[in-house]
Amino acid sequence: MDEEIVIGMGKLVVVNQPAILSGIGLGSCVGLMLYDSVKKVSGMAHIMLPDSQKAKFLETKHTSIIADDEEFTTKTFKNSLIEKEYEISAITNTVEDTLSKFKELSPFLTLISSSFSQDSLNKLLEDIFLINKTANVVIAEKNSKDFYIPYLVKGVIDVITPPIYKKKIDFSLDFVNNQRYFRFADIAINKMLDKMYSFGCSKENIKAKVVGGAHMFSHCQVKIRNIGEENSKKVIEILNDLKVPIVQKVVGGDVGRTVKFNTSDYSVKITSKEGEITL
């Protein structure tokens, strides 16, 4: 059984290894799945709102911790962070030190290089997410290319795989900086495609599946904004504009759905209070 990565409201994950990507309890939200069966890259976004035009976020202070015990990567991390206008609050080189600084500073971003031993790194991640379930953690995996799904399962936003160089870190930071906008259809789709291109996908091979967009309160006399329809319409419209073919779509209705996307065969399992279907 492949490992399951839960994509919470407003999150986005792209992988190039077998995993189950799941969006739980999609009501008016839309679960958008894109995949490239040639490069074997798949992703899911849990979209909440149609349009980022009206979004008005307050600025967040971008503080960061760098955890690494090698000079070369620290330098590369530092340069990228400074360019992206992050404040570097601490640089640590042991697991214990990282955790205590994390507790003390509660940084916006924690950038960890996996030169630490696997066990101690796992423990560190567990502790970090115990303190703050929504901590932004990016891992620079040094040792192996293939071992990164378990990090994503734990809640890490992004994993940089070897070889590690500045461009990859920059790309990852861009992903983190934009993640609060992943709840909007327009930005989620763009960033998901960018991420897939970074895995070597080409646009001609990318296909889409769309699930969700229900109208949860349809049976009542009062008019409630049908945000589900707005969401699914917007997603479909953007995909059409980009000429990404939609191979399956299950949208509308008035039930919440849980969708599980198997990235080894691109099958989709949808569960609702009414039952279960596999597409």
Added chain:
Amino acid sequence: MEEHYSLSTDELEALKELGNIGIGNAAIALSKILDKKVNMSIPDTSFIPITTFSDHFGGPDSIVMTIFSPILGELSGETLFIFSQQSGKGLVDLMMGNEPGNTVNELDEMGESAFKEMANIFVGTYLNAISDMMNIKLLPGVPIVATDMVESILNIFLLKNGEYADNILCSKANISIDGHKVDGDFIFLFDLESLQKIVKKIKESYGDLVN
């Protein structure tokens, strides 16, 4: 944790107090109607990240009975009751004068209407208390009942705030009824503009809190 409204500790305290008074009154009203002792916890007012919101209500895919009712008038916001299916049905039974356990299947029209009435009374009293205190007009919207997965319903509840905040300022109070297995949550929130209005109003009436 990042907080995306700029509220000082005192302003947050004032908001909490407002919630307490509203909830207290509403619990008394509900007690009277049911003729049972209704226990309400002191509302917990805090910032909750959108991405983990449903974890506070039994996980994203647990099926719950909810009543959604918007706040209308000079402020705008949302209220939501969340009950497990068993608790929700139990509460409907109590409203209808039956012992909990009577309603087994889906709610019928009468049951749904009783459930809505409960929300009307509760939210109405809660808003009355707040409007009296702040001297503004507030009205409960028409309540809507839905039974489905928590996360799918929370979506509607979080919609407006989701456009500008990662963490949402939300108050949550636990409701339980003595001797009957009825246990649920009442959550409410205001949108950003309304929060600012409330804080301004409180400052006008009770002076600057920072002194």
